[in-house]
Each structure stands twice: as C-alpha cells, then as structure tokens.
Amino acid sequence: MISNFFASVGAFVLGMVEAFFQALSIAGRTFRGVFHPKGRARGEVLHQMYQIGNRSLLFVTVTLGALGMVLVFQVCLQINKITGDQSQVGPEFIRGMVHAFVPILTAMMLATRVGAGIAAEIGSMTVTEQVDALRMTGVDPVDYLIVPRFLASMIMTLVLGIYATVIVVLAGALMAHTAFDVNYNVFFVFEKITWGDLGVGLTKLVVHGGAIPIVSGYCGLSTTGGSEGVGTATTRAVINSSLTVIILDFVISAIGLMTVQSGT
Amino acid sequence: MAGNFFAAVGASVLNLCAEVGGILTLLFRVLICLLPPRFDLDETWRNLHKMGVRSVPIIVLTAFFTGGIMVIQAAVFVKKFGATSLVGWGAGYAVFREIGPMLLGLMFSGRVGSNNTAELGTMVVTEQIDGLRALSIDPVRYLIVPRVLSMIVMLFLLTILGDVVAIVGAALFGTVLADVSLASFWVSFSQNVHVADVTHGLIKAAVFGFIVALTSCHFGITVKGGAVGVGRAVNNAVVAAALGIVLSDYLLTYALP
Numbered sequence: 285m286i287s288n289f290f291a292s293v294g295a296f297v298l299g300m301v302e303a304f305f306q307a308l309s310i311a312g313r314t315f316r317g318v319f320h321p322k323g324r325a326r327g328e329v330l331h332q333m334y335q336i337g338n339r340s341l342l343f344v345t346v347t348l349g350a351l352g353m354v355l356v357f358q359v360c361l362q363i364n365k366i367t368g369d370q371s372q373v374g375p376e377f378i379r380g381m382v383h384a385f386v387p388i389l390t391a392m393m394l395a396t397r398v399g400a401g402i403a404a405e406i407g408s409m410t411v412t413e414q415v416d417a418l419r420m421t422g423v424d425p426v427d428y429l430i431v432p433r434f435l436a437s438m439i440m441t442l443v444l445g446i447y448a449t450v451i452v453v454l455a456g457a458l459m460a461h462t463a464f465d466v467n468y469n470v471f472f473v474f475e476k477i478t479w480g481d482l483g484v485g486l487t488k489l490v491v492h493g494g495a496i497p498i499v500s501g502y503c504g505l506s507t508t509g510g511s512e513g514v515g516t517a518t519t520r521a522v523i524n525s526s527l528t529v530i531i532l533d534f535v536i537s538a539i540g541l542m543t544v545q546s547g548t
Numbered sequence: 549m550a551g552n553f554f555a556a557v558g559a560s561v562l563n564l565c566a567e568v569g570g571i572l573t574l575l576f577r578v579l580i581c582l583l584p585p586r587f588d589l590d591e592t593w594r595n596l597h598k599m600g601v602r603s604v605p606i607i608v609l610t611a612f613f614t615g616g617i618m619v620i621q622a623a624v625f626v627k628k629f630g631a632t633s634l635v636g637w638g639a640g641y642a643v644f645r646e647i648g649p650m651l652l653g654l655m656f657s658g659r660v661g662s663n664n665t666a667e668l669g670t671m672v673v674t675e676q677i678d679g680l681r682a683l684s685i686d687p688v689r690y691l692i693v694p695r696v697l698s699m700i701v702m703l704f705l706l707t708i709l710g711d712v713v714a715i716v717g718a719a720l721f722g723t724v725l726a727d728v729s730l731a732s733f734w735v736s737f738s739q740n741v742h743v744a745d746v747t748h749g750l751i752k753a754a755v756f757g758f759i760v761a762l763t764s765c766h767f768g769i770t771v772k773g774g775a776v777g778v779g780r781a782v783n784n785a786v787v788a789a790a791l792g793i794v795l796s797d798y799l800l801t802y803a804l805p
Contacts, residue, residue, distance in 0.1 A: 296605045346791060350798040357801055358646055376625065384621045392654055396786045400662065404779025411775045511673045511775035515666020518782040522658035523606060530651070534613045537620040538725055545624055 303524065307502045310426060314498055317424070317431035328432040336398050336433070337440030344444050345451055347393050348386070352452035353459040355385065360464045370464055374457065374471030381452050383481035383488075383540070388533045390448045391492035394441055395525040399500035402433055403521030406504025407514040415505065430501040434494060441493025442486065449485075480544030488536050492529045499525040567788065571766045574692070578762075581686075581693045592694035599660045599695075600702035604709070610655045611648070611710035615717030616725075618642050623726035635728045636736030639718040644711055644745040650797060652710045653756035656703050657789040661764035664695055665785040668768025669778040677769065687769070696761040703757030707750060748804050755800060759792040 360373055406429055409415050415425045453472075460466035500521035507517040581587055622638040625631075668691065671677050680687050715737070722728040767785035771777045 292602075293605065343787060343791065347794040350794045354646065354798050354801045358641075362641060380621060380625075383624070384617070388617065392651070393790060396654065396658065396790045397783070400783040400786050404776075404783045408776040408779050511778040512666065512670040514775045514779040515662075515669055515782055518779050519659070519662040519666055522662050522782075522786050523655065526655055526658050527606065527609065530610055530613045530617070534616050534620070537617055538721075541620050541623060541725060 303502070306506070307499055307524075310430065310502045310505070311498045313424070313426040314430050314434050314501075317427040318435065320427075321431075329435050332432045332436035333440050335401070336394075336436050337444060340394060340397055340440075340444060341447075343397055344390060344393060344448050348389060348448040349451050349455040351385075351389055352381075352455035356456040356459045357463060360460060360466070364464070370460070370466045371470050373460060373464075373466060375473040375476040377456055378453055378472075378474060379476045379481055381449055381456075382477050383485045383545070384537065386445055386449045386452055387485050387488035387492060388529065390445045390489070391441065391496070391529040391533070392526055394437075394444070394493070395496050395500075395529050396522055398437060399496050399521045399525035400518050402497055402500040403504040403507075403518045404514060406430075406501055407507040407517040410505060410507040410517075411510060411514055425505060426501075429505075430497060433497040433501060437497045438490055438493040441496070442489045445485075445489035445493075478545070480540065483544055484536065484540035487540075488533060491532055491536060495528050495532055496525045499528050567766070567784075570770060571762050571788075574688075574766050574769075575762055577688045578693055578696055581689050587689050587693035587697075591690060592697055595694050595698035596702060599664075599698050600705060603656065603659050603702070603706060606655060606659050607652060607706045607710050608713050610651060611713040612717040614647060614651050614710075615639065615643060615714035615719075616721040618647060618714070619718040619722040619728075620725060623722070623728075626726065626728075632726075632728050632732055633736045635722055635726065636719075636733040636738075637740035639722070639733075640715060640737045640741035641745060643714045643718065644741065644749045646749075646797075648711050648714055649707055649749045649752040649756060650793065652707050653703065653753065653760065653793045654790060656699075656706065656757070657760045657764070657786055657793065660699060660702075661760040661789050662782045662786050664699075664761075664764040665768040665782045666778055668765060669771035669781045672769060672771045673774055673778060692765045692769070695765060696758065699761035699764075700754050700757040703760070704750060704754045707753035711746065711749065751804055752797060752800050755796055756793050759796055760789045763788040763792055 356373065356377060359377065360370060363370060363373060406415070409429070415429075418425050418428055457466075457468055457471045460471050461468060503517045503521035503524060507513045509516075618639045619635060622635045622642075625638070626635055668677075671691075677687050677691075680690060719730055719733045719737075722733050723730055764785045767781045767788065771781045
C-alpha cells in the first residue's frame with residue numbers, strides 16, 4: 285500500500301520530468317522556427333489568430349465578465365463587514381486585475397479552450413498519419429504546425445487579455461454600483477496602477493500565450509493509438525497547459541514582487 | 549457576407565440549445581436512476597478510485613502554487629500599507645471562497661472531466677455502448693450515474709485537501725517572499741476566517757463536480773465520427789465545463805451565505 289503510493293508518486297514525477305524535457309525541446313525548436321521561417325504555410329498565422337482569438341471572444345467575455353462580478357461581490361461583502369469604506373475597492377480591484385487576476389484567469393480559460401483544440405487537431409493529424417506525411421515531404425511538423433500557433437497564441441492572448449481587463453473592470457463597476465452603491469467616479473480610478481504592475485501583467489499574458497501551444501502541441505505530436513489516444517492527448521494538453529500556466533504565473537509574480545513591484 | 553454572419557450566429561445558437569437540452573435530458577435521466585437509487589456499485593467504487601486518488605498529485609501541486617500566487621497578490625497590497633496582519637485573512641478568504649474551488653474545479657475538469665469524455669467517447673466509437681444496450685444494460689445506470697456520483701464526492705473531498713495545501717503553501721511562501729511570520733499568518737488566519745467561508749467554497753465544489761460530470765458525460769456519449777470526433781468532444785466538454793463552473797459560481801455567490 286505504502287510502497288504503491290510512493291511508486292505512483294515516483295511515476296508521476298518521472299513522467300513530469302520526461303514531459304518537461306520533451307516540451308522544452310519542442311520549445312527550443314519553436315523558437316528556432318520563429319526566426320527561420322521555412323516550411324510555414326502562407327497566411328497560416330493569420331488563420332490561427334482567427335481560430336485562437338476571434339473564436340474565443342464570446343467564451344472570454346462570458347467567463348471573465350461573470351468572474352469580475354463575483355470577485356467584486358466577495359470583496360465588497362467582506363469590506364462591508366469590517367469597515368464599510370468602499371472607496372478603495374475600485375482602484376485596488378482594477379490594479380489587482382491588471383497585474384494578477386486577468387492574466388491567470390484568461391490564460392486558464394484559453395488553456396482549456398485553445399490548448400484542447402490544438403491537441404485535438406494535431407493529435408488527430410498524428411493518428412491519421414498526416415504528421416508522418418509532413419515529415420516525409422521534408423517539412424518539420426514543429427515548423428509547420430506549432431510555430432504558427434505559437435505566434436498566433438502569443439499575440440491573441442495579449443489582445444484578449446487587454447480586452448478581458450476592460451470587460452472585467454466594466455462588469456465589476458456594474459456590480460459595485462448596483463449591489464453596493466459605489467459611485468462610478470469612485471470606482472474608475474486608474475492612478476493606482478504602476479508601470480511595474482502593467483509590465484508584470486503584460487509579461488504574464490505573453491508568456492502564458494506562448495506556453496499553451498508549445499505544451500499542447502507537444503501533447504498532440506506525442507499521440508499514440510486511435511481515438512483513445514486522441515482523447516488522452518487532449519486531456520493531457522488541458523491539464524499540462526493549465527499547470528504550466530499556474531507555475532509560470534507563480535514564478536513571474538514572485539520575480540515581479542521582488543523587482544519592479546517592490547517599492548510600491 | 550451579412551447573411552453568412554446571421555447564418556453562423558443562428559447555427560451556433562441552435563447548436564447551443566441542442567447541447568443544453570442534451571445536458572438537461574441527461575440530468576433528468578440521472579435523477580430518475582437515483583430515485584430509488586439503482587446503479588452499479590462496483591463501477592462507482594472503481595471510479596471513485598480512478599477520479600479521486602489518481603488526481604491527488606495534480607490537485608496538491610495546483611493548490612500549493614495557488615496559495616503562493618494568492619499570498620504574493622496579498623503581499624503587493626500589504627507592502628504599501630504595512631498591514632502584515634491582513635495576509636493570513638486575505639489569502640484564506642480568497643482561497644476558501646473563490647480561487648480554491650474555482651481553480652481546483654478547472655483542473656478537475658481538465659484531468660477527470662476530459663478523461664471521462666475521452667473514455668466514454670472511445671466506448672461510443674468502438675460501439676461498446678451499443679454492446680451494453682444489446683445486453684439490455686442501461687448505459688445511464690451502468691456508466692453515467694456512477695461517474696456523476698464519483699465526481700461530486702471526489703471534487704468535494706479534493707477541495708478539502710486542496711484548501712489545506714493552499715493555506716500551507718500560502719503560509720510558507722508568505723514567510724519566504726513577504727516577510728510574514730508563520731505566527732502572524734496563523735493569528736490573522738484563525739481569527740478572521742470562519743467556518744462559513746469554508747462551507748461556502750465546499751458547496752461550490754460539489755456543484756462544480758456535478759457540472760463537470762454532466763457536461764463531460766453528455767459530450768462523451770454524443771461523440772460522432774472516430775478519433776477526430778473524440779478530440780472535438782473533449783474540447784467541447786472542457787469548454788462547456790469551464791463556462792458552467794464560472795456561471796454557476798456567479799449564481800452560487802449570491803445564493804450562498
């Protein structure tokens with residue numbers, strides 16, 4: 285029983301380490317592919333930007349809007365219990381959104397939607413031997429499949445993150461106004477945001493956006509077996525890209541806290 | 549162009565209605581099987597192990613870093629006001645009520661929900677479900693109800709574990725990164741965080757488990773068209789589960805004390 289437990293923990297860790305190094309190798313080849321554009325189909329980046337960005341618009345609007353309302357509700361509820369002074373809610377909420385919550389929540393949502401989509405698509409291609417056909421024609425699947433998705437996802441996560449910030453702040457202001465009578469003028473105060481906050485938030489968005497297609501592309505390319513394999517690959521893509529986003533978010537937050545945000 | 553646009557909007561609305569209707573029909577069939585409770589106990593036991601015990605590492609890892617992220621956010625705030633006595637309260641309140649159930653629910657949906665969709669989808673594609681019907685075994689009783697029950701129970705239990713790990717992570721990272729001593733973290737945490745905060749989050753977790761179960765089973769048993777179909781179904785299932793989690797979180801926040 286006990287040794288079983290340790291064996292399963294060990295297997296989990298070993299699997300993680302192996303996946304980590306393989307994903308790192310894919311990441312390296314992706315970075316190289318970005319600067320040596322050969323074998324990339326024309327207009328593919330734009331097509332992927334549409335697939336990743338435009339088609340996630342409604343999803344991001346609904347989820348982040350609801351989250352903005354919930355977070356403001358919880359914060360105001362707690363402040364009502366303690367001091368009742370709601371004047372700081374807006375500024376601090378907007379600041380927290382910019383450097384912390386919007387990057388991780390948007391990226392988690394996109395890891396779910398985009399990560400699963402990429403793994404399902406590339407996994408199906410692997411299973412139906414289309415990836416092998418690419419290799420036979422001398423095209424590196426990383427260059428052809430992952431690099432366009434990497435570029436598109438980085439750009440579109442940044443764009444969607446900025447858009448999501450607007451949505452979250454509007455939804456939060458609406459909630460604060462209707463449920464707790466906070467004046468819009470008191471809520472919309474942007475002076476609290478420092479350049480450090482903005483830098484940390486935008487860095488997080490770009491890094492998360494780049495990590496999702498690399499991790500899920502790796503899961504898609506390493507698919508084996510038929511329909512069961514595609515399902516497993518998609519599952520792994522969702523879980524690994526979400527976990528990668530959480531860990532990267534933690535690392536960037538810690539670095540940000542110790543450097544650019546330390547004085548504020 | 550404009551006609552195309554409206555056609556696309558109409559098609560997606562119809563599609564949405566079809567999926568929501570399918571999920572509600574499934575909900576109804578699951579409830580019928582529970583009154584009186586008649587479902588496969590062995591399958592439930594297997595699923596409890598597979599969904600719960602196997603998810604412990606990923607939940608622990610997520611929760612640990614979630615606690616770290618929350619304490620860093622609190623620290624950014626605290627450094628300005630010098631209010632170290634608020635860190636334990638802030639991290640505990642945020643983790644228990646919102647961020648804990650939400651992030652753990654999303655991870656659970658990614659790990660267990662999509663796995664479940666893939667498994668059921670593969671069964672549909674390889675005609676195992678038809679095989680069950682041919683043996684006059686109701687797939688809802690045999691496959692769906694055990695999964696639904698296991699996910700509700702296990703997400704509830706995993707959230708308890710995750711809450712504890714997240715608070716430990718927050719306390720540790722608070723000491724390392726924000727110069728908040730363990731003692732002051734504990735005082736602030738134990739004096740300001742109430743049982744109501746914990747139950748609030750745990751009720752949410754049980755509802756999230758139910759939502760993940762229904763969406764993943766629905767998209768699993770409606771798979772069409774081979775390996776590509778399974779991949780697409782998993783994709784749809786996780787998106788639907790994430791939407792369901794966020795929207796029900798919104799509603800539950802009002803409904804619960």
